[in-house]
Amino acid sequence: MTVPNRQVRRTRARVLEAAHRLLADEGPDAVTHLRVAEAADVARATVYRHWPDRIDLLVDLLESGASPPVFEPPPGDDARARILAALGRASNNFDGELGRSLRLLLARADWDERFAHAKAAITGAGRAVLVGLLEEGRRSGDLVFEETPEVLVDRLLGPIVVRSLLFDDPVDEPYLESLVDAILGT
Amino acid sequence: MTVPNRQVRRTRARVLEAAHRLLADEGPDAVTHLRVAEAADVARATVYRHWPDRIDLLVDLLESGASPPVFEPPPGDDARARILAALGRASNNFDGELGRSLRLLLARADWDERFAHAKAAITGAGRAVLVGLLEEGRRSGDLVFEETPEVLVDRLLGPIVVRSLLFDDPVDEPYLESLVDAILGT
DNA sequence: CACGACATGATACACCTTGTCTCATGTGAG
DNA sequence: CTCACATGAGACAAGGTGTATCATGTCGTG
Numbered sequence: 001m002t003v004p005n006r007q008v009r010r011t012r013a014r015v016l017e018a019a020h021r022l023l024a025d026e027g028p029d030a031v032t033h034l035r036v037a038e039a040a041d042v043a044r045a046t047v048y049r050h051w052p053d054r055i056d057l058l059v060d061l062l063e064s065g066a067s068p069p070v071f072e073p074p075p076g077d078d079a080r081a082r083i084l085a086a087l088g089r090a091s092n093n094f095d096g097e098l099g100r101s102l103r104l105l106l107a108r109a110d111w112d113e114r115f116a117h118a119k120a121a122i123t124g125a126g127r128a129v130l131v132g133l134l135e136e137g138r139r140s141g142d143l144v145f146e147e148t149p150e151v152l153v154d155r156l157l158g159p160i161v162v163r164s165l166l167f168d169d170p171v172d173e174p175y176l177e178s179l180v181d182a183i184l185g186t
Numbered sequence: 187m188t189v190p191n192r193q194v195r196r197t198r199a200r201v202l203e204a205a206h207r208l209l210a211d212e213g214p215d216a217v218t219h220l221r222v223a224e225a226a227d228v229a230r231a232t233v234y235r236h237w238p239d240r241i242d243l244l245v246d247l248l249e250s251g252a253s254p255p256v257f258e259p260p261p262g263d264d265a266r267a268r269i270l271a272a273l274g275r276a277s278n279n280f281d282g283e284l285g286r287s288l289r290l291l292l293a294r295a296d297w298d299e300r301f302a303h304a305k306a307a308i309t310g311a312g313r314a315v316l317v318g319l320l321e322e323g324r325r326s327g328d329l330v331f332e333e334t335p336e337v338l339v340d341r342l343l344g345p346i347v348v349r350s351l352l353f354d355d356p357v358d359e360p361y362l363e364s365l366v367d368a369i370l371g372t
Numbered sequence: 373c374a375c376g377a378c379a380t381g382a383t384a385c386a387c388c389t390t391g392t393c394t395c396a397t398g399t400g401a402g
Numbered sequence: 403c404t405c406a407c408a409t410g411a412g413a414c415a416a417g418g419t420g421t422a423t424c425a426t427g428t429c430g431t432g
Binding site for chain 1: 361
């Protein structure tokens with residue numbers, strides 16, 4: 001991995017930013033070499049040099065946009081509060097632009113290996129964070145449960161996902177609290 | 187609504203079937219007027235006559251394929267068994283081709299009104315079936331719960347959705363049983 | 373600073389897809 | 403059988419794709 005030039009970094013950043021706007025405004029079909037180049041005020045050939053395949057550009061876009069803050073391990077004292085904060089962060093990310101990226105990732109992963117990798121990385125990371133919080137709570141004695149942590153993650157994350165990604169209903173703080181209490185028995 | 191010709195019906199069926207294969211094999215980007223026409227052995231102009239917009243064809247495809255059996259109200263005696271059967275049917279449908287259609291619908295709904303309608307119709311129907319089963323169980327005395335039925339549907343359906351659509355982990359009968367017992371307290 | 377390596381802009385090219393049109397031919401309902 | 407209408411076949415302009423070339427611009431290094 002050679003570290004890219006300043007010029008290269010600047011160009012990539014400009015292109016990605018333009019592509020990001022295009023994706024957000026007009027959807028994945030609008031992210032073509034031509035339109036991205038025009039929006040970024042960059043030669044079309046330049047876009048081809050960096051991303052010979054349109055799909056690579058889309059994957060880059062989704063990975064850079066959807067990855068970092070989705071399930072960041074939150075600070076806090078007891079396990080319940082930390083889990084609550086993690087779920088709140090997740091639900092905040094699910095609606096809005098990040099939710100759209102996630103849905104796009106889910107759909108494209110069915111037909112394209114590159115999207116599948118990105119999907120696995122992101123969902124895997126999120127799952128790992130929650131599993132970690134649960135195990136930490138069990139070790140510290142804050143939580144007592146019989147099921148595997150993975151099963152509990154399903155039960156905690158699932159309702160939020162269904163509600164925001166499928167039903168387009170809001171998820172607020174009371175909803176999360178009653179969910180956590182019901183699942184974790186706190 | 188005029189009832190279409192025999193010729194028209196035949197053509198539409200052939201085109202839809204070819205488009206279906208294309209979607210399943212190569213994904214949504216492959217469903218273009220040209221490729222569908224070639225696969226269906228039909229003139230390209232004919233496809234344009236029936237579906238002037240490529241998106242209409244995709245929506246048609248997803249609605250016809252994804253709608254009917256997703257959450258069919260199952261027969262059975264007690265509420266727990268019926269809900270279990272409904273969830274089992276749903277989880278069977280989530281992986282495989284129907285799951286892909288659902289994910290595609292979710293993603294495209296963010297940028298296209300027509301997909302959004304189809305998504306709302308399908309998810310709404312599914313939710314209604316489960317809510318109905320819960321209310322029926324409450325009336326018959328099989329089930330006792332304090333939350334709204336919608337909240338319980340989130341908790342029942344959510345884990346299954348997350349597990350099959352996000353994590354790509356299998357959902358088997360014991361998983362469903364322990365889920366139902368945990369959520370409904372049976 | 374000056375040089376050299378390399379990224380970019382500009383342009384050209386052949387090829388493919390799209391959307392629309394026209395007209396001859398085929399098909400089915402009455 | 404006949405006529406309305408659906409389809410097939412092909413033409414067409416417009417525009418997107420992918421690749422190549424070369425002059426120009428930008429940066430890192432000596």
